[in-house]
Amino acid sequence: MKTIGLFRFLPALTSFSIAFFIIFSPALKAQAPDDSLSTTSPDALAVSIAPPTSLVVFDYKYDDGEALELTWVPSVDDLPVVGKVTGYELYRSDNGGEFYKITELIPGSNNFRDEDLSTGVNYVYYIVALSADARAASVKTEAIQTHREWLNFNLKYLFLIALIISASVIYFIETARRGKKLFVRKIAGLEAVDDAIGQATEMGRSILFIPGINDMDEVQTLAAITILGRVSRVVADYDTKIHMPVSRSLVMTAARETIKASYMAAGRPDAYSDDMVHYVTDEQFGYVAAVDAIMVREKPATIFLLGSFFAESLILAETGNSVGAIQIAGTARPAQLPFFIAACDFTLIGEELFAASAYLSGEPKQLGSLKGQDVGKALAMLVILIAVILATISEIRPLETVRYVLDFLIQVFTIKT
Amino acid sequence: MKRNVPLAITFIVGAVLIFSVFIPPMENWGEDFTLFFDIIAVFAFFLGGGNLLRVHLTKLSRRKQDWPYSIVTIMGFLLMLAAGLFRIGNPGDINASLTEQGSLFQTIYDSVFVPLGSTMYALLAFFVASASYRAFRAKNREATILLVAAFIILLGRTPLGTIVTGWVPESFSILQIPNLAIWIMNSPNLAGQRAIMIGIGLGVVSMSLRLILGIERTYLGGDDK
Amino acid sequence: MKKTTLIIMAGVTVLFLLSWIIKALALEGMQEDYIKKAFLVTFSAFLTLSILSFLYRDNPFYKFAEHLFVGVSAAFWMSMGFWSTIVGNLIPRLSQNLSVFFKVHYIPGDFNFRFYIPVILGLLLLMRLSRNYGWISRWSLAFIVGTTAGLNFIRYLRSDFIKQISATFVPLLVDWQGTGHFFSNLDLSASGQLVMMLANWTIFLGVMSGIIYFFFSKEHTGMFGRASRFGIWVLMITFGASFGYTVMGRISLLVGRITFLFRDWLGFNI
Amino acid sequence: MTSHLMPPLALTLVDIGRILSLAVIAGGLLWLFLRAIKRKEVERRVIFLFIFVSVVAPILFPTVFQEKATPIVKDVFDKIESLPPGSVVLLSYDFDPAMAPEVQPMADAISRHCLVRGLKIIYMCLFATGQGQFTSTLENVIKPEFPDKVNLVDYVNIGYKAGNEGVLNVIITDFKKMFPTDVDGVPYDSIAVFKGIRSCKDLDLVISIGGGKPGIKEWILFVGDPGNVPIASGVAAVVAPLMYPYYPAQMLGMLGGIKGAAEYESELVHHYPQFKNSPTPALLMMGPQTLAHLVIMAFIVIGNILYLLERKKGRKR
Known part of the structure; x- marks a missing residue:
């Protein structure tokens, strides 16, 4: 319990970062350099083709000071079909040194992002249009340096939305911790977990737990492992057999820790054995071949298919069905949901998989986080409702304010860098 | 040590990675960490391979049921390991591609791995049929909706749909099965997928927060040794 | 072993050898190594049929194929991981001498x-093998879980939540030129105004009611319950449609295998 | 094609095969239907047998249907049509041999289209096993049909790197960091295709062919969205419905399943008659598809008749 205290400072950290945002944003803006512009006059080098004009270089916004962005107007001889221009060459000089070619570009190009630069170096550019027998250079740009930005303001709305949702999740966790009762609706598949294990016990058959085929770098696998914590606790209490073949050895490691802890908690550490969880192979269908065989040979009474599944979902679920097992499935891969719905007795749909561990634990803190998610859903519905109404109004009559608000919403909810 | 250090690691790593998205000088950290994961995963391969060998050697030595097949697994494993890890039967130099045509590794891959994997995958054709036979029954309103939607799409994805409803006039063309199939994919299907995705997005966000804050910690096991 | 099993085994062996010989004779003169090639094709076909036999029931041929698959594939991924990640990505960044050795x-x-860092964490992971210090592998696990949580938090938020919201900003009236225009041009053509509007209405109501279905903190009764029920129907259409759509892909896979059996093995000209 | 010139009764062997196999399937279904009326459940294995027959028969006795491109497929085709010659397209083979029957035809057709349009192609893969699939395109499409196209100039294969989406995370800013050389060890800087290409942001189009993870979704999440790179895809039918939410804002078009591939092949032959004799595996595959779909639909109908009869009986009691 002491450790929780350690993590109390997340809200503090968040508020610190907001403060950082608010205090420093004007300062950072002031720091931003004037874009050095340089427009071009007709160039003396031009022989038979016109040079590119209006070469402009400016600092690429919100990076680690490693990129400059260049734009120009292509040579007037650069036409799609009959154009004489065969390409462009871009030249750069670092700190007043020799100019050298940094890249070649195809006809029609009008911008380039020069990356892998360093701060504190003066860069000067010019661009040359090429034809079969001639070259035409633009004038040089003024010297420019890259700037390192410490915060990415392109992502300010992403940050804000992340903050709102995190804050509401943390708020409800805190509320629940203080002892407030929170209502959470029933989730059909989860009500069945205890019964399904009980039935396996009565029949004297085993329980098969399949945590998907992804590794621990998939949140669904983590959700499956946390549900396993609860399932194995019941299994340990009932003294049922559990069998868990896995396709990733990291998952094996985590699952063993989990099941062992459950047996400890049930006061029967001697009943636990490492053989309950074993690695098969990382190969998707090799794993499926082995698990199918286990199903047919062991005839488990209950099968859990929870986690991230791919094509194997239906192979496993149909084989499980053919041996007459009760199957409880859940995945957040929408592609596989139809198959689980068709072939299993209970299916946790998408978000329910993540909610399941919180729901099963019954801990107020965990349930609080579900409430926090609902704030996100309410926010989504509200925004959609407003935007749809605005979009409909502006379809009937183009009002400027309506369009303005709608554009703002679109800007907030389409995060582009 | 056994519990607090891991919780602290999760918290620090998770929080840093979230904030790195907003801080350009830390942009590449996420990239680095994914690379780190891949490297750790290779160590995990070795852990897994060791476990596989142990399971089958135990089976062999205790003469458990079906033990002769364990010999097949072990032989297959060792042969592929020799060909892959130690490049036996690879004519090229050490920097030659592992999957060089004609190498032992590639040969086993082509004539063992591929037929086995593809056939296992192809079993789906059969299972998809048996699942639809069993599942698509008009048991209640939900099941009937499922059935009708599936039926329309099945028809619409073949030339049959055009043959059956090609006569429908242009002003009612949405009732032509192929058009209706596309409409279902583009409208109700899209709506459903999107609702599921929004839910999943929130679910992952909340789950990640619970993990980072150390509220969800089942994966770490208990406080024992 | 039962007598029938033995007879079947013997039969399959004879067929295997026959296929090998016939295939070799067919390939002779066309390819070098024809004996080896004939064996490989025959063996692939044998494995293919062994897996397919599982559809009838579990049997020794399937057991053989399954066990072989597990062994070979585990080593396959180990080798790939070692050469592409350790040799390809780690060594070039860590050691010049080893880079020279592996010629990278x-x-x-x-x-x-x-x-x-990952090397240390990887080694800590291998501590799993020790009985007394196994717990230290939790540190690596914690690192991975932290990475997963941190990386996925923003990604899912951005692509599955925020972007999906803005994608639902659809006008409920499309190409609106007044009520009169709407009713005088009413038809059910696939690209018509009514159908397009219907699509937007479905998307709007479908997404809203779908989200309501996932609401956890409110009992699904009354208006809310009705909306959530509509949400389930939309989800059911989604699942039905996805299922129907997928059947096609699954059939293609079988086509691929059958083509192998008939063309590459049996030599049919298809 | 020539059958109408022959006397009406002279059937070819293929015709006889078609009729026979259809008769067998139809007869079998009728038998099952009669059994269903007597309320007898069908065993799984019988269904399996039917599927097997309805896939094998059209392969041995092929029938080709014509396809018309749906808008979502046409969008991909038109995008490639609209790119000026010399543009650079990245084709990522994010699939393994198991998935190949469904998506390899797409990869081949798109390669054909890009090369005939004079576009440059960068081949890569996120699946380790995708490299072998590229070899198949190289041997079956590029070498025989485009003998004048030169490796490193008109196309290049940079192969596979482990790391799934991590790879994408790197190449969105820097190709060279992840792929210092192509598969044959030719250094990045001396590959002509990469002229003017530093990162994915400089590409004119990215097409991911696949159906698993990593795949098109990762391309959208890690490359398309953050870098504003035009992305199209060819995916296995199972993933296609999930990708509709991304279309057209985040993904400009998609070939869904073998039908999408068949549509693309038709469209290609329609615009470029020189490909009339090129193989069109996807179009050929529509035969088994159609028959198998029919059989599955018949099974759904039989299953429901059985169910309704059972329920009726249950009520009477």
Whole structure:
């Protein structure tokens, strides 16, 4: 319990970062350099083709000071079909040194992002249009340096939305911790977990737990492992057999820790054995071949298919069905949901998989986080409702304010860098 | 040590990675960490391979049921390991591609791995049929909706749909099965997928927060040794 | 072993050898190594049929194929992981000498020592094998879980939540030129105004009611319950449609295998 | 094609095969239907047998249907049509041999289209096993049909790197960092295709062919969205419905399943008659598809008749 205290400072950290945002944003803006512009006059080098004009270089916004962005107007001889221009060459000089070619570009190009630069170096550019027998250079740009930005303001709305949702999740966790009762609706598949294990016990058959085929770098696998914590606790209490073949050895490691802890908690550490969880192979269908065989040979009474599944979902679920097992499935891969719905007795749909561990634990803190998610859903519905109404109004009559608000919403909810 | 250090690691790593998205000088950290994961995963391969060998050697030595097949697994494993890890039967130099045509590794891959994997995958054709036979029954309103939607799409994805409803006039063309199939994919299907995705997005966000804050910690096991 | 089993085994062996010989005779003169090639094709076909036999029931041929698959594939991924990640990505960043040994391009860099982190964590993971210090592997696990949580938090938020919201900003009236225009041009053509509007209404109501279905903190009764029920129907259409759509892909896979059996093995000209 | 010139009764062997196999399937279904009326459940294995027959028969006795491109497929085709010659397209083979029957035809057709349009192609893969699939395109499409196209100039294969989406995370800013050389060890800087290409942001189009993870979704999440790179895809039918939410804002078009591939092949032959004799595996595959779909639909109908009869009986009691 002491450790929780350690993590109390997340809200503090968040508020610190907001403060950082608010205090420093004007300062950072002031720091931003004037874009050095340089427009071009007709160039003396031009022989038979016109040079590119209006070469402009400016600092690429919100990076680690490693990129400059260049734009120009292509040579007037650069036409799609009959154009004489065969390409462009871009030249750069670092700190007043020799100019050298940094890249070649195809006809029609009008911008380039020069990356892998360093701060504190003066860069000067010019661009040359090429034809079969001639070259035409633009004038040089003024010297420019890259700037390192410490915060990415392109992502300010992403940050804000992340903050709102995190804050509401943390708020409800805190509320629940203080002892407030929170209502959470029933989730059909989860009500069945205890019964399904009980039935396996009565029949004297085993329980098969399949945590998907992804590794621990998939949140669904983590959700499956946390549900396993609860399932194995019941299994340990009932003294049922559990069998868990896995396709990733990291998952094996985590699952063993989990099941062992459950047996400890049930006061029967001697009943636990490492053989309950074993690695098969990382190969998707090799794993499926082995698990199918286990199903047919062991005839488990209950099968859990929870986690991230791919094509194997239906192979496993149909084989499980053919041996007459009760199957409880859940995945957040929408592609596989139809198959689980068709072939299993209970299916946790998408978000329910993540909610399941919180729901099963019954801990107020965990349930609080579900409430926090609902704030996100309410926010989504509200925004959609407003935007749809605005979009409909502006379809009937183009009002400027309506369009303005709608554009703002679109800007907030389409995060582009 | 056994519990607090891991919780602290999760918290620090998770929080840093979230904030790195907003801080350009830390942009590449996420990239680095994914690379780190891949490297750790290779160590995990070795852990897994060791476990596989142990399971089958135990089976062999205790003469458990079906033990002769364990010999097949072990032989297959060792042969592929020799060909892959130690490049036996690879004519090229050490920097030659592992999957060089004609190498032992590639040969086993082509004539063992591929037929086995593809056939296992192809079993789906059969299972998809048996699942639809069993599942698509008009048991209640939900099941009937499922059935009708599936039926329309099945028809619409073949030339049959055009043959059956090609006569429908242009002003009612949405009732032509192929058009209706596309409409279902583009409208109700899209709506459903999107609702599921929004839910999943929130679910992952909340789950990640619970993990980072150390509220969800089942994966770490208990406080024992 | 039962007598029938033995007879079947013997039969399959004879067929295998026959296929090998016939295939070799067919390939002779056309390819070098024809004996080896004939064996490989026959063996692939044997494995294919062994897996297919599982559809009838579990049997020794399937057991053989399954066990072989597990062994070979585990080693396959180990080898691939070692050569592409360790040799391909780690060694060039850590050691010049090893880079020379493995003949890979050394990539110098100021902060390359950071790549010792995963190596250490990987070694800690292997502590799992020790009975007394197994717990230390939790540190690696914690690192991975932290990485997963941190990386996925923003990604899912951005692509599955925020972007999906803005994608639902659809006008409920499309190409609106007044009520009169709407009713005088009413038809059910696939690209008509009514159908397009219907699509937007479905998307709007479908997404809203779908989200309501996932609401956890409110009992699904009354108006809310009705909306959530509509949400389930939309989800059911989604699942039905996805299922129907998928059947096609699954059939293609079988086509691929059958083509192999008939063309590459039996030599049909298809 | 020539059958109408022959006397009406002279059937070819293929015709006889078609009729026979259809008769067998139809007869079998009728038998099952009669059994269903007597309320007898069908065993799984019988269904399996039917599927097997309805896939094998059209392969041995092929029938080709014509396809018309749906808008979502046409969008991909038109995008490639609209790119000026010399543009650079990245084709990522994010699939393994198991998935190949469904998506390899797409990869081949798109390669054909890009090369005939004079576009440059960068081949890569996120699946380790995708490299072998590229070899198949190289041997079956590029070498025989485009003998004048030169490796490193008109196309290049940079192969596979482990790391799934991590790879994408790197190449969105820097190709060279992840792929210092192509598969044959030719250094990045001396590959002509990469002229003017530093990162994915400089590409004119990215097409991911696949159906698993990593795949098109990762391309959208890690490359398309953050870098504003035009992305199209060819995916296995199972993933296609999930990708509709991304279309057209985040993904400009998609070939869904073998039908999408068949549509693309038709469209290609329609615009470029020189490909009339090129193989069109996807179009050929529509035969088994159609028959198998029919059989599955018949099974759904039989299953429901059985169910309704059972329920009726249950009520009477």
